[in-house]
Amino acid sequence: MAGFKTDQYQNQAMDKLEDASAARRRLVQRFYLFLALCLGTLWASVVWINRQSEQQGLEDVRRETAALALLFATHADITFRTVDLALKELRSYSDSPPEVISQVIAPHQELLAKAVLQTAIVDAQGMVTYSTPISASQPTYAGDREFFTAHQNGNQDLLFVGRPVKGRVSSMWSIHLSRPILKDGQFAGVVLIALNPDYFVNFYQSAGLGHGGAARMIRDTGEVMVRSSEQDKYIGKVIKPSPYADPGAPLQGSFRRHAQVDGVDRLSSYHRLAQYGVTVVIGPSVDERLATVRAYQRQLIVAAILISLLVILISWLLRRSMLRADVTHLAIEQSERKFRLLFETMSEGVALHRLVKDAQGRPVNYEIVGVNPAFERQTGFDRRAVSGKLATEAYAVAEPPFLDIYAEVVRSGKPTYIEHRFEPLKKDFVIQVFSPDPDHFATVFADVTQEKYMQALRDADHQKLEQQYQEIVQLQAQLHHQVLHDPLTQLHNRRFLNESLPREFARAKRAGYPVTFVMADIDRFKRVNDNYGHACGDVVLLKISEILKESTRESDILCRFGGEEFLMVLPGMTPEQARKKMDAIRQIIAATVIEHAGLSLSVTISAGVAGYPLHGSDAETLLTLVDDALYEAKNGGRDRVAMASSKAPDRSPVGPA
Numbered sequence: 004m005a006g007f008k009t010d011q012y013q014n015q016a017m018d019k020l021e022d023a024s025a026a027r028r029r030l031v032q033r034f035y036l037f038l039a040l041c042l043g044t045l046w047a048s049v050v051w052i053n054r055q056s057e058q059q060g061l062e063d064v065r066r067e068t069a070a071l072a073l074l075f076a077t078h079a080d081i082t083f084r085t086v087d088l089a090l091k092e093l094r095s096y097s098d099s100p101p102e103v104i105s106q107v108i109a110p111h112q113e114l115l116a117k118a119v120l121q122t123a124i125v126d127a128q129g130m131v132t133y134s135t136p137i138s139a140s141q142p143t144y145a146g147d148r149e150f151f152t153a154h155q156n157g158n159q160d161l162l163f164v165g166r167p168v169k170g171r172v173s174s175m176w177s178i179h180l181s182r183p184i185l186k187d188g189q190f191a192g193v194v195l196i197a198l199n200p201d202y203f204v205n206f207y208q209s210a211g212l213g214h215g216g217a218a219r220m221i222r223d224t225g226e227v228m229v230r231s232s233e234q235d236k237y238i239g240k241v242i243k244p245s246p247y248a249d250p251g252a253p254l255q256g257s258f259r260r261h262a263q264v265d266g267v268d269r270l271s272s273y274h275r276l277a278q279y280g281v282t283v284v285i286g287p288s289v290d291e292r293l294a295t296v297r298a299y300q301r302q303l304i305v306a307a308i309l310i311s312l313l314v315i316l317i318s319w320l321l322r323r324s325m326l327r328a329d330v331t332h333l334a335i336e337q338s339e340r341k342f343r344l345l346f347e348t349m350s351e352g353v354a355l356h357r358l359v360k361d362a363q364g365r366p367v368n369y370e371i372v373g374v375n376p377a378f379e380r381q382t383g384f385d386r387r388a389v390s391g392k393l394a395t396e397a398y399a400v401a402e403p404p405f406l407d408i409y410a411e412v413v414r415s416g417k418p419t420y421i422e423h424r425f426e427p428l429k430k431d432f433v434i435q436v437f438s439p440d441p442d443h444f445a446t447v448f449a450d451v452t453q454e455k456y457m458q459a460l461r462d463a464d465h466q467k468l469e470q471q472y473q474e475i476v477q478l479q480a481q482l483h484h485q486v487l488h489d490p491l492t493q494l495h496n497r498r499f500l501n502e503s504l505p506r507e508f509a510r511a512k513r514a515g516y517p518v519t520f521v522m523a524d525i526d527r528f529k530r531v532n533d534n535y536g537h538a539c540g541d542v543v544l545l546k547i548s549e550i551l552k553e554s555t556r557e558s559d560i561l562c563r564f565g566g567e568e569f570l571m572v573l574p575g576m577t578p579e580q581a582r583k584k585m586d587a588i589r590q591i592i593a594a595t596v597i598e599h600a601g602l603s604l605s606v607t608i609s610a611g612v613a614g615y616p617l618h619g620s621d622a623e624t625l626l627t628l629v630d631d632a633l634y635e636a637k638n639g640g641r642d643r644v645a646m647a648s649s650k651a652p653d654r655s656p657v658g659p660a
């Protein structure tokens with residue numbers, strides 16, 4: 004019913020539409036806000052969780068590496084202490100024979116079997132006085148070595164940890180730990196134990212630092228002494244100063260940086276053994292250690308992305324459905340406006356109704372939902388007065404007009420027309436009725452009063468014309484009759500004869516049947532006129548005509564040929580047959596008593612007969628012959644019938660009998 008509302012109803016409907024649209028927009032805006040908050044919270048949570056897990060992961064790594072750094076430092080300390088003990092014992096036997104020294108050093112070597120590469124004693128001049136294993140057959144000079152010069156110049160009884168040294172002959176790397184030999188407080192040489200760096204490498208590798216991790220022992224001077232991986236590549240190299248190398252730095256701590264040598268991001272913990280001038284640094288790869296955390300973070304991000312996409316998809320669908328709803332709303336609005344304009348401006352009156360039914364569903368009345376201005380103009384009803392009222396109430400009638408017709412239109416859905424004259428209005432209407440939806444129907448009133456009036460005028464004109472036409476036709480028929488008939492007897496006249504004879508002859512010739520002419524004439528008719536008057540003569544003429552007419556067939560031609568002369572044309576009849584027939588007529592006439600004005604009289608007739616093909620082959624000839632035969636009958640005494648002779652008779656005049 005959206006397209007069929009009146010002012011009030013349309014306005015209400017439009018308001019409802021606009022309210023619904025605004026409410027929908029507000030709802031969608033709130034929903035968007037809610038979604039934005041959800042998304043914001045989601046991503047803030049993701050960032051926070053990821054950051055927390057990263058920090059927690061890093062803290063775990065830091066703790067682990069700090070523990071490892073302590074462990075590795077303790078290991079180095081114990082190793083160095085063990086070596087120092089061996090060095091101290093060795094130097095106390097430095098002047099002893101090699102066999103004694105070997106015996107003294109043996110338990111220590113056994114203890115450090117996997118670590119010790121060489122044990123040596125160097126005298127104050129730098130000459131190696133004892134070495135195991137023996138490195139060379141010739142006395143070896145070691146006075147240029149770092150450990151020697153360090154002790155020679157240092158003049159302190161300290162364990163010296165030298166930089167890694169590559170063996171000149173063995174090409175093996177070693178770490179030199181040495182102590183000075185002091186005699187009377189004077190430098191008297193050096194005792195040395197060279198450790199294999201692999202001893203530390205193996206220990207470091209057992210910690211499982213992973214592919215990118217690195218455990219290192221670094222001298223305070225920056226040289227790499229031990230590295231858990233790619234030892235040969237880095238050993239002896241001086242690396243960039245690290246935080247722990249700072250003299251003011253704490254002895255243990257952690258730091259994170261991208262390694263200078265391989266670019267790996269490591270979270271390192273260190274433990275500095277200041278007494279040896281070395282630092283143990285444990286640095287696993289952050290990426291490797293946080294791989295699980297990162298995987299978890301990625302999963303979290305993927306889940307958040309999926310949730311966000313889902314939310315965006317839902318929003319998009321919502322937006323689209325809202326747009327569609329808006330488009331539909333706009334279309335309805337435009338349609339409503341168009342309808343309203345049409346409804347308000349159309350020249351036909353329109354009334355919209357709702358069928359009212361009783362409890363059993365029977366139509367009992369109808370409510371006037373609304374009418375347009377044209378309806379007001381046409382019917383004189385105020386739209387505000389009738390709108391919303393029942394038909395009986397609005398029109399002040401007992402029965403709602405046309406209820407049955409309207410109910411049928413609503414029931415069947417088929418439109419119909421009603422032609423009706425509203426007497427109080429003195430107007431004729433054609434009412435178009437249709438049902439736009441169940442229970443409603445619309446009536447469109449077309450005022451046809453003017454058309455009806457004009458039609459009535461046209462009908463009257465037409466009737467008059469028709470009458471005149473009939474009169475003309477009648478006159479024409481009369482005229483035609485008069486032209487071809489004798490006015491007194493109503494028998495055909497000579498004009499008719501002239502028109503029809505050629506046709507009759509042509510037909511007879513074609514069909515091969517005879518045609519006979521009979522010319523009859525009343526005997527001494529002049530006397531009748533003279534004795535009884537002209538009117539009596541007319542009566543006689545009429546009576547004779549009547550008898551002749553009764554004696555002839557439809558196909559015969561009977562005409563009044565002259566004053567008291569009659570000509571009969573008898574197709575299909577031979578002259579003899581005609582003569583007999585005419586003779587019988589003659590007798591009938593002779594025996595007929597004619598009454599007129601109290602008078603009784605009788606007349607006789609004479610007749611001549613001539614026929615085709617016996618007497619002639621054309622009408623003119625037969626007329627002449629029949630006239631001659633009549634003449635002969637008159638001459639023969641009247642009251643008789645004479646047959647034409649085959650020859651043209653003598654036309655000498657014969658006087659009356």
Ligand SMILES: Nc1nc2c(ncn2[C@@H]2O[C@H](COP(=O)(O)OP(=O)(O)OP(=O)(O)O)[C@@H](O)[C@H]2O)c(=O)[nH]1
Pocket residue numbers: 491524525526527528529530532536537538539540541544565566567637641659660
């Ligand atoms: N009453 C009347 N008389 C007519 C009419 N037409 C012709 N007559 C008369 O018919 C008469 C014919 O007379 P005639 O020709 O002399 O012939 P007749 O008197 O019949 O004599 P025969 O023919 O020789 O027997 C005339 O007196 C005409 O006036 C008519 O229509 N009405």
